[in-house]
Amino acid sequence: MEQVAVTFTDGSARRYPRGTTLAAIAAETDRRDILAARVDGVPRDLAAPLERDAAVEWLTFGDPGGKEIYWHSTAHLLAQAVRELFPDAKLAIGPPIEDGFYYDFDIGRPFTPEDLEAIEARMRELAKRNEPIERIAVRRNEAIRAFQSGGEKYKAELLEGIPDDPVSFYRQDGFQDMCRGPHLPSTGWIKAVKLLSTSGAYWRGDEHREMLQRIYGISFPTREELDAYLARLEEAKRRDHRKLGRELHLFASVEEVGQGLPLWLPRGATVRRVLERYIIDLEEGLGYYHVHTPDLANTQLYKISGHWDHYRENMYPPMKVDNEELVLRPMNCPHHIMIYKNQQHSYRDLPVRIAELGNMYRYERSGVLSGLARVRGMTLNDAHIFCRPDQLTDEFMSVVRGFREYWYRVSLRDPADRAKFVQNDAMWDLAEQKLREAMTALGLRFVEAKGEASFYGPKLDVQVPNVMGKDETISTVQIDFYLPERFGLEYIGEDSQPHRPVMIHRGVISTLERMMAFLIELYAGAFPLWLAPEQVRVLPIADRHLAYARRVQEALRGAGVRAGVDASSERTGHKIREAQLMKVPYMLVVGNREEEQETVAVRSRGGGDEGAVPLAALTDRLVTEIASRR
RNA sequence: GCCGGCGUAGCUCAGCGGUAGAGCAGCUCAUUCGUAAUGAGCAGGUCAUCGGUUCAAAUCCGAUCGCCGGCUCCA
Incomplete structure (x- = not known):
């Protein structure tokens, strides 16, 4: 039988009978995370047979190209779930994006948060069935006829822009969608899905055309990765300038x-x-x-x-x-x-x-x-x-x-x-x-x-x-x-x-x-010293240290340092907490010891207690640090 | 501007048909304290606004305004 020569990204090369599928070759490796491959640079399904000599690059979820395929298949799974729950839904487009995927639908009304939960649950069920995802070739005129009889006006319009005949479709478990692919081998690869939001989106981005309903989502091969992603989103919200702008009185x-x-x-x-x-x-x-x-x-x-x-x-x-x-x-x-x-x-x-x-x-x-x-x-x-x-x-x-x-x-x-x-x-x-x-x-x-x-x-x-x-x-x-x-x-x-x-x-x-x-x-609101609105806050231990605290403040102001004083009757721990929450770069604790020796006990926002230093030395240090603009 | 969600005390939120609640912040008093929250008390709300349903609306419905996520647009 005729052989084809295959080279891999690690430099190795092997020969296989012509027509061997990528899946068969992938099965020879000990890796279970290969979800698709690039053949001479072109992404292909694992089910694709090799017809000529080629360079093969395996794709996993860890590769940007692999993520794209993974999320694209999840978008199809979303479409399948929506189609099952809303049989009259018309499908538009559903691409992968930088973080996840979306799919645009026309169901004659907006999706509610409850719809989203139901759809997500259905997606999990469908994934659990682990149905194979198959590429099929459909004659152009058959596709046109199918879109017309199904009322799929958006798909029909998309097809007008594609010159191919036949065009490729992908089918899973009775659901099929026109698509260039490639896709995952089966729906079971999709382990952890989260639908994140819905919104209106104009068909083809044109505000004069129909408004479709878009669902955004993301998926991962493990629950842990999904949780980590959601945690990152939460962290991003904490850094949101609108939230910090209010909290830090900016x-x-x-x-x-x-x-x-x-x-x-x-x-x-x-x-x-x-x-x-x-x-x-x-x-x-x-x-x-x-x-x-x-x-x-x-x-x-x-x-x-x-x-x-x-x-x-x-x-x-x-x-x-x-x-x-x-x-x-x-x-x-x-x-x-x-x-x-x-x-x-x-x-x-x-x-x-x-x-x-x-x-x-x-x-x-x-x-x-x-x-x-x-x-x-x-x-x-x-x-x-x-x-x-x-x-x-x-x-x-x-x-x-x-x-x-x-x-x-x-x-x-x-x-x-x-x-x-x-x-x-x-x-x-x-x-x-x-x-x-x-x-x-x-x-x-x-x-x-x-x-x-x-x-x-x-x-x-x-x-x-x-x-x-x-x-x-x-x-x-x-x-x-x-x-x-x-x-x-x-x-x-x-x-x-x-x-x-x-x-x-x-x-x-x-x-x-x-x-x-x-x-x-x-x-995250913690400005470097030169930008910080309040660069230093002086914290007197007790009211009797207030006068010294004011003197420290005046000395710093005289050197061009923006300094505040916490004159409240709270305990030191409370004052520190307040200054820390306002992200003040330096806190200067002053009590008996400091007052007697003309020093200040320095606590930095990031480094904690740094001990007492003479006021003049600290002033020099601050002035230098401010001038460095770091 | 368009689609959806959300507007309750300064902030974070609970209450979701029976007459408004908490924590933090604020004020007063006591405490004067050594590195991330001292204690007690007081005060604070036309429940975004306007209209409707109801014996009764923060709660249900509608409109308006604002905020949030997208779309379109952009420094």
């Missing part, structure tokens, strides 16, 4: 002020101020001019810039006063452009870098608001670099070099979306080319995202996951040939003739709101 949102308009409480405002000073110092050192411009502007400004045509749905409606029509600004660029225009520029002066912690107001739809991470009034760490075309790449690169790692998204326009993006193909092509060039020169990997650009140009977005795993854009850099054109910007070149500069828009630490949300979650 910020508050009140109905009377308005949605998406948070109040920075004294503690939060202190952290913000430290960040602001840091940023301004840093940027002035990098050659940026920090300016200040007003939050309101004449509508005219935004008509010139193009915001009026392309960004109006994010702007608050104009207000009429005297003969003027004013709007709250959604972006700062036009103001900075007017600053550039306020005087003539020689080619020798460029680049001109104009920066501002600029307040902006954007109308965000109510459902998207979230703590400090997504608000309606915000302050952007904004800057606009006006440069010559030959300086563009260097300027862009030096901005990006300032970023931390994380992942980069190059956001491009969708040429078909004429409403959202200004029309000028040559300009877009040039800007996109420059951006890709610079990223390649920097050696940075990035993904491209069509339709995510600004209306005036493509941008580089730095994406950072928050504690709940959702990506937020932190930094952004945009290349803009459009606004200089709109505003008729010029510089005088070597040839004494006017030339058009190019603009780079950049926000490095995002808005102060989003950065604060990010930092709270990053540190």
